[in-house]
Amino acid sequence: MQKFNFLNVLKQSLKPTRFFVILKKVYSRFFSYEGSLSKDQNLKWIKSNISEVSTFAKTISSTLWEEAITQSNILEKNAHKTLETINYDLGGGAAYPLLYFLTRHLRPDNVLETGVAAGFSSYAILSALKKNGKGTLYSSDFPYFRINNPEKYIGIVVEKDLKKDWNLFVEGDDNNLPKIFKSVKKIDLFSYDSDKTYSGRSKTLKKVSNFLSEHYVIIMDDIQDNSFFHDFIKENNISHWKIFEFENKYLGLIGQVANIK
Numbered sequence: 001m002q003k004f005n006f007l008n009v010l011k012q013s014l015k016p017t018r019f020f021v022i023l024k025k026v027y028s029r030f031f032s033y034e035g036s037l038s039k040d041q042n043l044k045w046i047k048s049n050i051s052e053v054s055t056f057a058k059t060i061s062s063t064l065w066e067e068a069i070t071q072s073n074i075l076e077k078n079a080h081k082t083l084e085t086i087n088y089d090l091g092g093g094a095a096y097p098l099l100y101f102l103t104r105h106l107r108p109d110n111v112l113e114t115g116v117a118a119g120f121s122s123y124a125i126l127s128a129l130k131k132n133g134k135g136t137l138y139s140s141d142f143p144y145f146r147i148n149n150p151e152k153y154i155g156i157v158v159e160k161d162l163k164k165d166w167n168l169f170v171e172g173d174d175n176n177l178p179k180i181f182k183s184v185k186k187i188d189l190f191s192y193d194s195d196k197t198y199s200g201r202s203k204t205l206k207k208v209s210n211f212l213s214e215h216y217v218i219i220m221d222d223i224q225d226n227s228f229f230h231d232f233i234k235e236n237n238i239s240h241w242k243i244f245e246f247e248n249k250y251l252g253l254i255g256q257v258a259n260i261k
């Protein structure tokens with residue numbers, strides 16, 4: 001995380017659409033509901049339900065999983081070369097091998113992701129869509145307001161040739177999602193890696209659920225932060241879900257991946 005820089009925060013706050021997003025972020029930092037389970041109970045529940053991602057993927061297609069690993073190694077090498085040239089720590093990426101794998105396997109028409117940052121997940125999804133020869137990615141992000149000129153770092157690791165067909169929105173999910181849903185009515189794959197608060201997740205899932213296609217798949221990062229994932233699958237009687245570990249964090253998957261051909 002970047003150090004607090006008053007001037008950078010002020011510059012971003014002066015933009016009216018961004019002011020309200022920043023205000024909500026500050027508010028939820030102090031007043032956030034953790035869900036029906038305490039942090040410890042949630043972590044215990046997560047750990048007792050973990051599946052091994054490579055076993056899961058190989059059961060569906062070992063060839064595609066191998067391809068996902070090969071492509072992820074290329075992505076990592078290219079991304080780190082780019083990130084070495086900048087002074088900021090933009091944070092790590094989502095579970096990009098899994099995102100690549102799912103995009104290749106599901107062959108979605110429309111993918112939605114919230115939370116871009118340096119763009120590991122966007123890079124993985126876009127390269128898989130390119131390989132599929134079809135599909136569009138809609139990404140929603142909000143600039144890191146602690147750094148100077150944050151917009152120029154959004155998706156910085158994404159290769160130039162992949163950017164030309166990319167629909168990127170950077171005014172925060174509350175502002176971006178209505179714009180995205182004006183042009184896309186069915187989402188086949190949704191990667192949620194933006195606002196991790198309970199209320200943020202709840203609000204976003206409500207909005208997105210109106211636009212999910214019949215065989216949708218959702219990936220939610222950092223489910224250890226609060227018990228939203230646990231509560232959501234219980235309250236909605238969802239029977240097809242998985243939990244995976246990625247770089248010491250946990251992500252939840254909702255949807256029936258194996259039966260989709």
Ligand SMILES: C[S@@+](CC[C@H](N)C(=O)[O-])C[C@H]1O[C@@H](n2cnc3c(N)ncnc32)[C@H](O)[C@@H]1O
Pocket residue numbers: 021091092093094095114115116117118119120121122140141142143144171172173174193194195196
């Ligand atoms: C963990 S990073 C995303 C990492 C990315 N998925 C990857 O694989 O490289 C989270 C991103 O979500 C953004 N974010 C946080 N709150 C948001 C909001 N309310 N709307 C849109 N983006 C938000 C942050 O600014 C940050 O860029």
